[in-house]
Amino acid sequence: MAAALDRRWAELVPLLDELLPLSAAARSTRLSQLALDAELQRLLQELLQADARGAALEAGCEAAREDELVPVQASLPSIEGYRLGEFLGAGGMASVFLAERQLAGGASQRVALKLLRLNVHDPQERRLFQREQAALARLEHVNIARFIDSGFAADGTPWLAVEYVEGESLLTWCDARRLPPRARARLFLDICTAVAAAHQALIVHRDLKPGNVLVRADGLVKLVDFGIAKLLEVDVESTRTELRRLTPAYAAPEQFRGEAAGTGADVYALGVMLAELLSGVRPQILRDGSAAGLDTRAIEDRHASARNLDGASLRRLLRGDIDAIVARALRAEPAQRYASVDALAADVQAWLEFRPVAARRGSRRYHVGRFLRRHRLGLLLGGLAVTALLGFSLVSLRLAQRAELAAEQSRADAQRARHVQDFVLSLFRSGEQGLPEGRATSAEELVERALRAARENFRDQPESLVPLLSAVGDLERGLGRYARSLEILLESAELSARAFGPAHALTLQAEAELGYTRFRNGEYALGAARLDAALQQYRAGGGGDNEAVMSALLRLGMLQVQLNRDDPALRCMDEAVQLGQRLYHGDHPALQRAMESYGSVLADVGELDRAAAVLADNLAIARRLYGSSHMVVASALESLAVVQMSRARLEPAAQNIAEAAAILRDKAPAVHTMTAYVANTEGVIALRRGQTEAAQQSFERALHIYTLLNPDPHPMTAATHANLGRAAEELADAQAAAQQFGEALRISIAVRLPGDLRIADFRCHWAAALAEQNNPRAAAEFDAALPPFFAAAMPASGHLQAECLARAALAQLQRGDALTALASAERALALPVQASASVLARLIAHRSAAQALLLLQRRDEAVAQLRAALQLTEPSFAPRQSARHWQVLASIADDLGERELARLLKLHLDS
Structure with missing residues (x-):
């Protein structure tokens, strides 16, 4: 079917443009009047039916055909821990129910539970589905309906639970309040922020439309159904099934052609949404699949009235800049659209601020006109003559042209970022191809494939290869493969230095990542020396202050503190925080992260009182940024609890870690790294309070999560085994202690942490447990454990x-x-x-x-x-x-x- 669509697309576009706005009855009448051949008739019917299903979901599914819906009253699978309630609606591939999630202590939480219309019995497909869920679980944004949990019913039906949002669809909410275009554009920017955050997490929506955007009564935008189309790639049905997932009016041409949809597909859909949101009409699609821009002639008085304007005023407002923005977003070829959602949002923001938009490479008159519009009040008050302004503009436009070149460079950076994202997405989408039946791609295989493909595809593009290599090195570090991570990050740093010189932000950022891996690998002296030299070379070459400098300073401070260089470490951290305060006025996520690192270093150097004060401030900033129940707040609570524990303030530490755990129970999926991390800290605090059995339960919970997340040897799995060993020591259970510390030692050696004193520490405790059992091997193990401590x-x-x-x-x-x-x-x-x-x-x-x-x-x-x-x-x-x-x-x-x-x-x- 994909081939037929590709061949007949030019004929289908004008037919869809004519038929989609019509009611069902009018469509039927018009179809009967058209003289179409059998193939074209069939393709058109497929697309119209897909649109009908999408419209049914937006309207609550009142008009969906009964044979397309999962029966509501019977044959629903049982989902453990959930009670299904009211049927909310259905689309082509899922039915949605309001459900109650049962929480510990008898509490419950309302969620939207989606039953996907496919059964997944194949182990390989189940692993792929679970991997997709893990990616979605990491997506945390205020404007995205939060992913909560997922799994499989007994009959193999995949399900997922997401935040239940009480609100109205985007267009309904705006029309009911007669919201003017500029207010609507600000809501659109919130949508863009959410989509851009998802793209940064390598998740593409692929079915963006107004019905998938809800607005709460307080005006907060929530993007829903994020990733459903992506998750459904575990279903390997024909292109016919793929079409049923699309909403044709918002789907990009490449989606109809059956090609892989990257971030450009979301840019296209956002362009359609922008046109419809501001004007009330969808853009006119040309035969090549692109759009001519906004057809302002199609704007009627009813559209203008819903925007608190008359028709002429609305058409005049949208003509020009908005028309150009929409046209650029809706180019037929993805490479000709905006390079990223951020670039599209930047143009909309420029329109709101009466600045020139990048979509219009305007004339000198256009730029001056934008300047006049932006500063009209100041010009009137100052009595500045227009003729004087035009004379001055000869100079100002030269500056503007330089700014335009800088903006073009920024767009080029965004284009590179988009290429990198689409490249990595394509690797993950093809992760199961070319493998023997029944075997899924391991994380290690996927990373190796990414590395090979990056070197082949971007050999002559260091501006793309450097960040890709850094990303792969970061992945290797996350897998606990430190030696491999060091090798790749060293390649990234040296390539950047050759291509761009030491005074380039990419070079410094690569060096910062390399330094962090050396920190994790215990190579403190080498890491500090190299990163310090890189920072000095960057500054000597005229490199300016930016987030790369802040990152380098933070990493360097972490390294210095491990070398007993307390004063240099604190100077680095102080400078990093001060730089963050200059770069980001007021509260900012990057500054909050810097504060958390600063507090941890203060604790490491023994300044526990200062550390507690900084981390208390960090918690306050996190709450102002994210509210009281966000995962970042949970992290800040955990950091503060650790310092309070070190200060022997066990009661407040226990209260803070309990609050962090409660946030994660509500906000995080059951299997999540942060959940395991907090459970570990919860266990340590319980252990120090003498609550050994409770500590064991927390450690067991953490170990279960880490084992699910990291089936292969991993440092955090080793650390959790060691914590279970310490609990066994408390209970005087030498046999259990030997077993747990022995496993911690085995894993640590397997992940090759030669400079990490945890190996020596675990060996020491293992030897002590062996000695308790009169095992003659204990003496030799003590002899092996001691030297690394004195070499450190x-x-x-x-x-x-x-x-x-x-x-x-x-x-x-x-x-x-x-x-x-x-x-x-x-x-x-x-x-x-x-x-x-x-x-x-x-x-x-x-x-x-x-x-x-x-x-x-x-x-x-x-x-x-x-x-x-x-x-x-x-x-x-x-x-x-x-x-x-x-x-x-x-x-x-x-x-x-x-x-x-x-x-x-x-x-x-x-x-």
Whole structure:
């Protein structure tokens, strides 16, 4: 059918243009009058029926034919955790119900639950569907109906739950309020912002139309059905099914031709929507599939009245700029349209501000006219003569031409971004092709395919290849493949330096990404040295302040703090935040992210009070930007909770992490990285409050999510196994602790983190658990665990070194080696580390030293160790383990006849 459509498209366009505005009865009458051959008749009927289905969904589906609808009262699949209610409507590929989502504690949440009209039994298709859902789950925007959950019914029917929006369709809302064109254009910009955010997340809507835009009573725009057409690509029916998903009046020519629809298809649909929203009529389509622009002659008085204008005024307002904007958005070839949704929105914004629009490469008279219109009040008040202005314009237009060149460069950047996005989208769309039956593409295969194709397709386009390589390197880092990430990011940075020089923002951004991966890989010194040099070269070459500089400073500060360079680290963070405040006046997402990083670095250098203050401010900014129940707010709450926990403010920490978890239960899908991250922190806080069983439940929940998200070895999976190991230590379950720390160690080695002290830390705890079970392998594992700590320049590793040495001392005592145990304990106690971070380590060290000294018959020195332990006044982060060690110390005091000392030591058991 795609071939037939392509061949007959020129004939279909004028027929659709004539028939689509007609009522069903008028269409039928007109069709009977047309002399069409059988093929053309069939194609036209297909397109008109698809349009009817789309219109039915917009109107609540009152006019949809009964044989096209899923029965409402019977044969509906059961969805666990949801109770289906009122039938809301249906389209060609889904039926929509109002449903109640059952939440923990008996609460419920109203959602729109969509039952898709296909069964997915093939494992490969199910994986693809789940991957599409994971992409949608990451799409969080105030103007997009939020994705909540998805799954499969018992009969294989895919379903998804999204935010239920109470509102009216875009055109109905605007017409009911007789909203004038400029107010409508501002609503259109909100729609563009939402679509652009989705494109940035590599998601294309492909069925944009006014019926898919709802406006709440308070005027907030919500884009709905985002990604449905994309998700339905798991259905491999014919092009006939694809056509049923389209709404012909808003579909781009390439969609009718059966070609892959990229971001340009959304630009096309937005152009149609803009025309209809402002004028009341859809643009006239030419035979090549493009539009001639707005036909202002078709605007009637009823259209103007709905916009609180008369017909002549409306036609005059839209003639020229809006006409040109629409025509450019509706070019037949995607490459000739606006390069991005942002570029389209920029022209609409320019029209609102009486500035020249890029769609009209206007004459000098046009530019002057726009200037006059924009500044008419100032010109009148200042008494500036028009003739003087025209004389001055000879100079100002030269400046304008330079600005036009800069704008053209910006459009070229947007075009490159669009090419990159469409390129990556095409890779994901073809991800299952060319594979043996029953096997889906792994993430690693997809990344490797992206890398090969990027190098082949953009070999001579470094302006596109550099950001693509950085994106692939970032993906590799996310997969935990740090060595591969470093290799690709190094290639990106060196290519950018050769192509553009060190004083280019692309080069600095690539270096910042490289520095961050070195940070994650434990290569702190190398990462800091290279990034610092890159930043100096950028500035020496005249590079200006921008977001790339802010990013580089933030990354450099993170590296410096790991090298015990507290002052340089704080200078970097201070400068980054100050730069952000200059770049973004008032609250801004980039500045908020910088504040969160700043607070974390302050915590790392031990300035916990300042960190808490900064992160409290960061939370306030996040709430002002996003409201009180947004995922960014959940992240800010989690960061603050971690610092509060470090300050032993466990109650407020628990309250904040509980609020973060509640936000995610409402806003995030069940399987989401942030949900797992917060569950992990929730578990750590519970562990430190002595709620070990609750902590285990949180860690198990986090591990389940991480395993689903990352089937292959991943650092966060390893960290969660280690947390389960710490819970087992609290419960004195040496066998479970050995199992969990052993798994954490195995995963960490598999993902190759050679410079990461977590490997040494996990090995140390594993060795301690083995020693508890009298496993002779423990000694060798302690010997392997200790050297990396002393080779590290990382100040935060001090308490890890101390704990490893202290646990090694206990194991050495078990073997009867008192002298070696004493030496290990004394080394642990000599390390300069924060008291709050080292209570457990020092407690174990004092116990080991006291026991070793007793064995060596050095009674007075043993008593001195007991008295020194009493100086540990900070609360321990492992209360049950600590209690066991205090009990041993009190027993030693009793054995030595030190009754008062024993009494004082026992007081710690109660605290």
